[in-house]
Amino acid sequence: MTAGRQPFVWLASYLKSGNTWTRLLLANFLADSEQPVPINDIDTVLPGFGPHDRRWFDDVTGLSSSECTDDEVESLRPAALRAVAADAAGERQFCKVHDALHETAAGEPLFPADVTAGAIYLVRNPLDVAVSWAFHVGRANSPGLAEIVARMNDPRSTVAGGCSRQLRQRLLDWSGHVESWRAAPFSVLLVRYEDLLADAAGQLARMVRFAGLDGAADRHRLRRAAEATAFPRLQEQETRHGFRESDPRCRRFFRAGRSGDWRRHLNAAQARQITLHHGPAMLACGYDPREAA
Amino acid sequence: MPVSPPVDMAQGANPHERTDDAPPTVPFTIEADLDVGAALAPWLRASGADVSIRRGDVPTALPAPEAEGVVWQHASRRTLFLLPCGVRFLIEDGRTVRYAMERGATPRDVRPFVLGNVWGVLAMQRGLLPLHASAVSRGPGLHAFTGPSGAGKSTLAAALAPRGYPLFTDDILLVDPASFDAGPLCYGHRTLSLCRKSLALMGVEAVAQVPMRQRLPKWYAVPARQVPPRAGQLRRLYILSYRNNVPGSPPCSVERVTGRLAVQALWAAVYHPRQAIAIMGRRRILSLLVGLAQGTRVSMFHRRRCDPDVTWFAEDVTRLAAELGAP
Numbered sequence: 001m002t003a004g005r006q007p008f009v010w011l012a013s014y015l016k017s018g019n020t021w022t023r024l025l026l027a028n029f030l031a032d033s034e035q036p037v038p039i040n041d042i043d044t045v046l047p048g049f050g051p052h053d054r055r056w057f058d059d060v061t062g063l064s065s066s067e068c069t070d071d072e073v074e075s076l077r078p079a080a081l082r083a084v085a086a087d088a089a090g091e092r093q094f095c096k097v098h099d100a101l102h103e104t105a106a107g108e109p110l111f112p113a114d115v116t117a118g119a120i121y122l123v124r125n126p127l128d129v130a131v132s133w134a135f136h137v138g139r140a141n142s143p144g145l146a147e148i149v150a151r152m153n154d155p156r157s158t159v160a161g162g163c164s165r166q167l168r169q170r171l172l173d174w175s176g177h178v179e180s181w182r183a184a185p186f187s188v189l190l191v192r193y194e195d196l197l198a199d200a201a202g203q204l205a206r207m208v209r210f211a212g213l214d215g216a217a218d219r220h221r222l223r224r225a226a227e228a229t230a231f232p233r234l235q236e237q238e239t240r241h242g243f244r245e246s247d248p249r250c251r252r253f254f255r256a257g258r259s260g261d262w263r264r265h266l267n268a269a270q271a272r273q274i275t276l277h278h279g280p281a282m283l284a285c286g287y288d289p290r291e292a293a
Numbered sequence: 294m295p296v297s298p299p300v301d302m303a304q305g306a307n308p309h310e311r312t313d314d315a316p317p318t319v320p321f322t323i324e325a326d327l328d329v330g331a332a333l334a335p336w337l338r339a340s341g342a343d344v345s346i347r348r349g350d351v352p353t354a355l356p357a358p359e360a361e362g363v364v365w366q367h368a369s370r371r372t373l374f375l376l377p378c379g380v381r382f383l384i385e386d387g388r389t390v391r392y393a394m395e396r397g398a399t400p401r402d403v404r405p406f407v408l409g410n411v412w413g414v415l416a417m418q419r420g421l422l423p424l425h426a427s428a429v430s431r432g433p434g435l436h437a438f439t440g441p442s443g444a445g446k447s448t449l450a451a452a453l454a455p456r457g458y459p460l461f462t463d464d465i466l467l468v469d470p471a472s473f474d475a476g477p478l479c480y481g482h483r484t485l486s487l488c489r490k491s492l493a494l495m496g497v498e499a500v501a502q503v504p505m506r507q508r509l510p511k512w513y514a515v516p517a518r519q520v521p522p523r524a525g526q527l528r529r530l531y532i533l534s535y536r537n538n539v540p541g542s543p544p545c546s547v548e549r550v551t552g553r554l555a556v557q558a559l560w561a562a563v564y565h566p567r568q569a570i571a572i573m574g575r576r577r578i579l580s581l582l583v584g585l586a587q588g589t590r591v592s593m594f595h596r597r598r599c600d601p602d603v604t605w606f607a608e609d610v611t612r613l614a615a616e617l618g619a620p
Contacts (some may be wrong), residue, residue, distance in 0.1 A: 055441035062362040062565050063376070064464075066442045066486070066511070067405040072377040079363045162510050163488030165443035244535065 006117045007088040008081070009211050011048075011096045013122035014177045015159070016132035018193040019096050020245065020253070021229060022122055025196075025204050026094060028225035029215065036228035039237045040244045048094035049084075051077060051111075052166045060084055070161040070168040071105055077167075078108050085115035092117065092211065098159065100172040101180040113185045120207055121181045124193035125287045126152060126174045126274050127262035135255055136247055140265060149270050153277045174274075175281035182284070192286060194259045200226035231257030262292075318523035320469055320480050321387075321419060327400045329407055330513065332484040335523055344415060346407060349391035351381040360571035365410075367571040372414045378402045378506075382411050387418035405505050408484050409464065413564045416467045417572040421480075422581050423564035426466040426530065428481060429458035429617075435479055435525040436617050437466050438594070439562035440533030445596075445609075447487055449533070451514070452610045457620030460485065461525060465564055468527065473584045476526040485514045527585070531594040531613070532558045544608040547616055548593045555591040556582050 011026075013019040020042075027037045027046040037045050049056050057065050057073065060080045065073050084093075101119075103109055111119075124132075134140040134148045151157045152174045161168025171177055181188055189210040196203045201222040208216040215221050227233070234254040238246075246253040262271060275282065275289035282289045322338045323329070325346035329337070355373050358366035366373045374382040379396030380403050383389075390411055392403050413423040427450035428437035436458070438446045447463050454460045462481020472478030488511050505511045531547070550558055559582040563569050569578055596609055 054443050058442055058565070059567070060363060062365050062410070062568050064409050064442060064565075067409050067505070068377065069506070075377050076363055083363050163443065165441075 005085060006115055007085050007091060007093045008111070008116050009092060009094050010111055010116065010119040011094055011122070012101070012119050012181050013098065014124070014126075014129060014171065014174055015098055016129050016136055017124040018122045018191075018196055019098070021196065021234075021257075022120065022191070022207070023094065023096060024229045024234065025200060025225055026207065026211075028228040029204060029208060029221060030213075032215075032221055032224075034224075036233060036237070038241065039234060040241060046094050047091055048096070050096050050166075051081060052098065052160065052169050054165055054167055057167055065167060066163070073167050074110070074170075075104050075106055075108075077110055078104065078112050081112060082115055092213075094211070097169075098171065099169045100177045101184050102170055102172065109185070116186045117212070118187035118189065118210060119181060119184055120189045120191055120210060121178075122191050122193060122196075123178060123285045125259060125262070126278050126282065127266060127271055127292060128193075128259055129174065130270070130274060131261050131265045132255070134265070135251075136253075138247075138251070142267065145266060145270055149266075149273050153273060173277065175278045178281045178285060190285070197257065197259060200229065266292075268292075320421060320467065321415075325407075327403060327407075329404060330484055332482045333408070336482070344388055344390065346390040346392070346411075348393065351383045351391050351393040353381070360567070362567055365568060367568070370418060372418070372568070372572065374406070374410060374414075376406060380406060382406065384411060384414045384418065387415055387420075390415065402506055405486070408482065410565070412465055412482075414568060414572065416465075417569055420470065420573075422468040422470060422573070422578065422585075423569070424466045424468060424530075424559075424562045425464065425564040426562060427463045428461040428466050428479070428527075429453045430461045430522055430525055431458055431528075431617055431620055433522065433525055434528035435461055435466075437479075437527060437530045438533055439530060444533040444535075445606075446533065447485055448606075449610065449613065451485055451487060452606075453614060453617075456610070456614050458614070458617060461522070466527070468581070468585060470581050470584070472526075473581075473588060477585055477588050478524055479527050480524050486511050487514055488512075527589050529590045529592065529617075530559070530562070531592050532562065534593050534595050535597065545594065545596045545612045547612070548595065550591050550593060552586070555586040558591055558593070559585055 011019055011022055023042050023046055024037065024039065027042045031037050031045050054065050057080060060083055061076055063076070097111070099110055101109070101111060130145060130148050130152060131140070134145045139147070155173045155176050157171045157173060159169050159171060160166035172180065189206065191203055191207065201219070204222050204225055205216050231254055235252070238252060238254050243253045271292035275292045279289040319336045321343040323333070323336050323344040323346055324338050324340060324342035326348060327346070352373065353375065355366045355368045355371060358368045360367045364375055370386045372384045379394060379398035381393045383391045394403065416423045424437065424439060426437040426439040427446040428435045429450050438449050440446055450460055450463060460483050462483060463485045465481065467480040469478045469480070486505055505513060560566070563578060594613070
């Protein structure tokens with residue numbers, strides 16, 4: 001599996017849209033083993049890193065990000081990625097990102113096309129995203145959901161940064177995030193969370209082909225990876241071993257793994273706020289905003 | 294340019310006092326034309342210092358660099374930094390530091406890097422090994438905490454201070470390889486930099502809280518009333534890890550590591566390892582870490598992620614205090 005000077009496949013998504021699940025699918029596919037990949041060992045199987053990780057940034061740049069402003073850090077991220085690409089020895093790197101595909105203050109793309117093989121963009125019905133995000137931060141009540149909806153509608157929305165362990169990531173609003181990646185100057189494979197739920201092996205085959213990996217026609221291997229990452233099995237692993245990537249406020253990272261949960265948790269006004277803001281982008285991704293009318 | 298009053302001197306202690314058999318209080322002295330803060334007072338001299346830090350001409354590139362990173366270049370005992378805030382540094386032979394400011398940068402933008410990146414490179418060029426660690430003292434011994442930015446090194450060290458473990462250093466611990474036969478001797482500076490949440494969380498009384506830089510949500514804070522030693526022997530080093538997130542697991546636990554695992558853990562604690570390799574060489578660093586592992590108790594300190602939960606953090610501090618022993 002060689003990738004030349006363009007080693008990066010961005011596993012890009014808005015928050016709570018199946019990114020970790022996809023990493024586990026790919027990790028289990030690459031492991032090609034009867035034993036499921038432990039959920040805390042994704043990074044040992046799936047080559048890649050998180051470009052939002054402060055430790056990664058400090059190591060690559062030789063600069064302490066904690067002494068820099070968020071804007072200064074952002075300005076160096078493209079150069080940091082190019083430095084890693086130069087050292088990647090031709091190996092494909094699968095990198096989880098939640099940033100929108102925007103430019104730095106200097107007008108440089110945050111994820112440079114010259115080091116990018118392509119992006120797998122994971123999208124989920126924003127009505128369900130709101131619910132999943134609220135559970136993730138332990139605020140699945142009405143005020144918590146209202147706050148999440150407001151953030152999803154705010155084009156200046158960011159996560160992390162400041163003194164936190166992750167670098168600042170600009171999300172834009174949900175539509176802005178989706179549109180930024182759909183307009184990328186490199187190949188983008190759109191994968192819907194709902195389609196993953198319906199046919200994980202089929203969607204995995206699409207991703208494997210897109211990433212240029214061998215084995216896209218190996219149905220046994222694809223099915224085994226899909227079974228290893230079925231939600232009950234992930235939940236069982238999380239119960240027994242915990243999940244390192246989980247937010248401390250989150251009771252269970254692999255919570256439900258279903259679509260349509262918004263009907264049980266969002267009130268009519270909250271659902272309408274989302275569909276009013278994001279109707280066109282929802283339609284473009286195959287979601288019907290009239291469902292929440 | 295005048296410097297801030299040294300905190301310890303203001304409280305009646307003499308940081309330069311030593312007996313004949315006491316270790317030197319600082320491994321090198323500096324003179325600077327900008328305010329480097331009260332915590333560096335013991336290192337400062339008006340003239341004749343080992344290291345000069347002054348504004349001057351700084352190139353934008355080094356000819357034929359032997360090693361380089363995103364913001365730095367290294368060639369024959371010269372290291373250049375080109376920082377995104379418009380500040381450039383040239384550090385030469387462990388003796389001179391020149392800085393230049395562009396694009397609206399001010400001395401306030403210079404200072405954090407003098408205490409950080411520049412301090413680390415100066416130490417490397419002078420043969421000292423800088424670890425990315427904060428430390429507190431207990432008697433003549435030091436207990437250090439290492440981990441990546443955001444792991445909680447500074448906050449833990451600061452929270453231990455009011456429990457009777459004076460803050461020895463924040464973020465960088467300088468290890469003197471010449472001392473390994475008698476136990477690794479270390480140096481530090483007490484310039485805490487913390488975010489607002491940590492300042493409130495640690496509950497430490499600070500004599501000063503000064504914003505680090507414009508638009509950076511961190512503040513310098515100097516714990517009050519305590520006068521730690523200027524040098525000390527490193528007794529224990531804890532590597533902060535977030536692993537105790539299994540439901541029902543204890544909030545925190547300590548696991549000792551030895552031999553190769555300890556050396557691996559220490560390697561991760563080297564301050565900006567790529568620069569260290571360029572300046573000191575991989576083999577030299579490895580041999581120093583082997584010596585350090587032999588003379589120091591190295592442990593993993595497994596914790597839950599605790600950012601939003603004060604209770605877990607308090608448990609971490611209590612567990613660590615018990616581990617360190619009575620002050």
